[in-house]
Amino acid sequence: MPKRVLLGLLLACGLTAPTLAQEPKTGGVINAVIQPEPPGLMLAMVQNGPVQMVSGNIFEGLLRYSPKLEPQPELAESWSVSEDAKTYTFKLRKGVTWHDGKPFTAADVLFSVEMLKQTHARARNNLAQVDKVEAPDDYTVVFTLKQPFGPFLGIFEVGSMPMVPKHLYEGTDWKTNPYNNAPVGTGPFMFREWQKGSFIRLVKNPNYHEKGKPYLDEIYWQIIPDAAARSVAYETGKVDVLPGGSVENFDVPRLSKLKDTCVTGAGWEFFSPLAWLWLNNRQGPLADKRVRQAIMYAIDRDFAKDVIWNGLGKVATGPSASTIKYYTDDVKKYPYDPAKAKALLKEAGYKGEKIRLLPLAYGETWQRWGEAVKQNLQDVGMNIETIATDVAGGNQKIGDWDYDIAFTYLYQYGDPALGVGRNYISSAIAKGQMFNNVEGYSNPEIDKLFADGAVATPDSKRKEIYEKAQKILVEDVPVAWMLELQFPTIMRCKVKNLITTGIGVNDGFKDAWLDK
Amino acid sequence: MLSFIAQRVLKGVIVLLAIVVLNFFLIRLAPGDPAVVMAGEAGASDQIFVNQLREKFGLDKPLPEQLFIYVKGVVTLDLGFSFRQQAPVAKLIGERLPATLLLTLTAFAISLALGILFGTFAARFAGTFLDTAITVFALIFYAMPIFWVALMGILLFSVTMDWLPSFGYETVGANLTGFSHAVDVAKHLIMPAMTLGLFFMATYTRMTRASMLEVKRLDFVKTARAKGLSDAVIQRRHVLRNALLPVVTLAGVHSGTLIGGAVITETVFAWPGIGRLMYDALLQRDYNLLLGVFVICSAMVLIFNLITDLVYRLVDPRIEFAS
Numbered sequence: 001m002p003k004r005v006l007l008g009l010l011l012a013c014g015l016t017a018p019t020l021a022q023e024p025k026t027g028g029v030i031n032a033v034i035q036p037e038p039p040g041l042m043l044a045m046v047q048n049g050p051v052q053m054v055s056g057n058i059f060e061g062l063l064r065y066s067p068k069l070e071p072q073p074e075l076a077e078s079w080s081v082s083e084d085a086k087t088y089t090f091k092l093r094k095g096v097t098w099h100d101g102k103p104f105t106a107a108d109v110l111f112s113v114e115m116l117k118q119t120h121a122r123a124r125n126n127l128a129q130v131d132k133v134e135a136p137d138d139y140t141v142v143f144t145l146k147q148p149f150g151p152f153l154g155i156f157e158v159g160s161m162p163m164v165p166k167h168l169y170e171g172t173d174w175k176t177n178p179y180n181n182a183p184v185g186t187g188p189f190m191f192r193e194w195q196k197g198s199f200i201r202l203v204k205n206p207n208y209h210e211k212g213k214p215y216l217d218e219i220y221w222q223i224i225p226d227a228a229a230r231s232v233a234y235e236t237g238k239v240d241v242l243p244g245g246s247v248e249n250f251d252v253p254r255l256s257k258l259k260d261t262c263v264t265g266a267g268w269e270f271f272s273p274l275a276w277l278w279l280n281n282r283q284g285p286l287a288d289k290r291v292r293q294a295i296m297y298a299i300d301r302d303f304a305k306d307v308i309w310n311g312l313g314k315v316a317t318g319p320s321a322s323t324i325k326y327y328t329d330d331v332k333k334y335p336y337d338p339a340k341a342k343a344l345l346k347e348a349g350y351k352g353e354k355i356r357l358l359p360l361a362y363g364e365t366w367q368r369w370g371e372a373v374k375q376n377l378q379d380v381g382m383n384i385e386t387i388a389t390d391v392a393g394g395n396q397k398i399g400d401w402d403y404d405i406a407f408t409y410l411y412q413y414g415d416p417a418l419g420v421g422r423n424y425i426s427s428a429i430a431k432g433q434m435f436n437n438v439e440g441y442s443n444p445e446i447d448k449l450f451a452d453g454a455v456a457t458p459d460s461k462r463k464e465i466y467e468k469a470q471k472i473l474v475e476d477v478p479v480a481w482m483l484e485l486q487f488p489t490i491m492r493c494k495v496k497n498l499i500t501t502g503i504g505v506n507d508g509f510k511d512a513w514l515d516k
Numbered sequence: 517m518l519s520f521i522a523q524r525v526l527k528g529v530i531v532l533l534a535i536v537v538l539n540f541f542l543i544r545l546a547p548g549d550p551a552v553v554m555a556g557e558a559g560a561s562d563q564i565f566v567n568q569l570r571e572k573f574g575l576d577k578p579l580p581e582q583l584f585i586y587v588k589g590v591v592t593l594d595l596g597f598s599f600r601q602q603a604p605v606a607k608l609i610g611e612r613l614p615a616t617l618l619l620t621l622t623a624f625a626i627s628l629a630l631g632i633l634f635g636t637f638a639a640r641f642a643g644t645f646l647d648t649a650i651t652v653f654a655l656i657f658y659a660m661p662i663f664w665v666a667l668m669g670i671l672l673f674s675v676t677m678d679w680l681p682s683f684g685y686e687t688v689g690a691n692l693t694g695f696s697h698a699v700d701v702a703k704h705l706i707m708p709a710m711t712l713g714l715f716f717m718a719t720y721t722r723m724t725r726a727s728m729l730e731v732k733r734l735d736f737v738k739t740a741r742a743k744g745l746s747d748a749v750i751q752r753r754h755v756l757r758n759a760l761l762p763v764v765t766l767a768g769v770h771s772g773t774l775i776g777g778a779v780i781t782e783t784v785f786a787w788p789g790i791g792r793l794m795y796d797a798l799l800q801r802d803y804n805l806l807l808g809v810f811v812i813c814s815a816m817v818l819i820f821n822l823i824t825d826l827v828y829r830l831v832d833p834r835i836e837f838a839s
Contacts, residue, residue: 039600040602175599197612197685197789197792198688229786238681389547391553392552395552430563
């Protein structure tokens, strides 16, 4: 194989292509909503959505990703891959400083890798293929892998692998380090103030390494716990940006029609949230493939998309979202067909055994969806009992496999090896944990395909493997795939360039500006 | 009186400790493990991560040992550490308590003052249009759920009329100080305090009215009238004062309910108090923080009840403190 050099083309300029029509203006303040309140802002210690959204402005990763999930430079200005696809060399930007003025060097990268292996579950899994990390000089970092790992370049965005200041964390108790609540990063904005329960204030980093950026002076993240109150805050002009998922879905069409309001569904390509129903494959009627297929036929997913999600999103065809690599729709199809569902249930010998359905306690939209699915399943003769819990209780039930059908949605992180395989391979069956193979599906062929797919080269080989895996899974229906979710970001039209990458608002506001 | 107070404080401390122990077990009865919640929020979970978190929370220790550590902490005024929020519980509560006190005490004062005033008017003019109007409004406010009143208030006063801010404690980013800051906070306070106070105001109105009508029929009122006292004096010194006892009792009981109502009000109006802190801690199974808020709220209820007992004596000097 010829030496593949995936040179970082310094595409930061290219990323902002849509702005070329208008010259960015500097200055101004953006008020955005954050919900729920982040538990902390140290991205290496906590990684829930709100933390990423705020801290994506403070911290940075080595790379970011375009909407097509191509790697782009961030703290690494270029990178190359060896011929055997086992050595990745990153050249770091020079002249980058932490917010306290200390220089950012390769030593910080090495420290971050070691810390994240202990504090960041996803990073630990992503780094499992790494044999060693070395720093030949202050601005070069070399990752040597145990074997080729296809999605390796996809693990370096800020939420997956944030860079941590070695000089502030080395030798300290990480979990009680005072910088956890006053974080110091290299990002375009610096932490200034956090009034718990009210707001988080970030201010422009005047020494940011991309000259001229950021354009904004300040960002206020307003903490408003009630969904209706968040809508009102936007309507009354108190906030300018409602990141995806901030308001109930049924409020989106109404808010979208407000004066000077712009809406975009972009910025979720990397995460590609996919909603499905966990089906407990271990016991009862759901252990029979025909019953699981009947569930796919029984549920009117177009209705869910059009009515419950107000036309947002896309009906899922299988385990991969259409926005991630190696997706194929050349799989068995499950249109809404109650008659076929009834026939399959009859064939499987289903006799009205009680089936427990666990909706997701994420608000009104999910509650309504739970009711619609229950109705669909009852219509084909299934005996459904809804179990009401809060999020914590629901998570525990799912992790303990104490359910029959349960709603969920998960991120896919751009590559089947990072965000799909974990839900179907038998080595990911582990009681007490969520987000792995909690349905208990076990198929040696699938295990082998995902194992091979992660390390196969070239890309065409990976494609072939993952397409085959998708076909088998869609036939077996280990879980019932529902929708590729879309969480539109609602904002004032004067806010320009808010979303420029596939990571969306989680990637920071460094390109955003206000057309005052 | 001092020995009465000392005795009540001692009893209060014992009750508080019993509440701590009870809550400690109640919280752990709820399904949902804090380590699993945090792992869930991280978007990934493996056994190493969950075990790390359980160790951090001290959840890997036997339950009696966890209880001993917690009670020992409470006795030494250490409410523990919130690992989710990465800060001491006392600090987190301390940051939020003033906002809740401001909200609940304002709501309490408004509801008590207006409730007694309207109740007195209704009783004084019993059977008239004024009485009917007050009774009907009191019934409406009594029946309406707090969250609905809150949303309607926002719709009317924020969205439609643009008179009052719809959320928060102050105007973020305005950097106001002194009197202008106080005015700004007051503007933000009006809707949440009224929302929280309306239900209680309705209750006190109805209670004052009923109680006054009952007292009015008693012999000593007739005697006062026979002595030739003016109507105003009779109403104020004889009827109202005697009629207030059940209202004071109810107000004491309501101190706990007010904090419960604050959870909803603070959530809808994004008021940064401990009601919301408690709600978030509950959803996230942040045991130490939740227990800490419970301890503070229980202490507040006990203090309110002690104050109620003392107020009894002021309202009715015939009541003696049994020691």
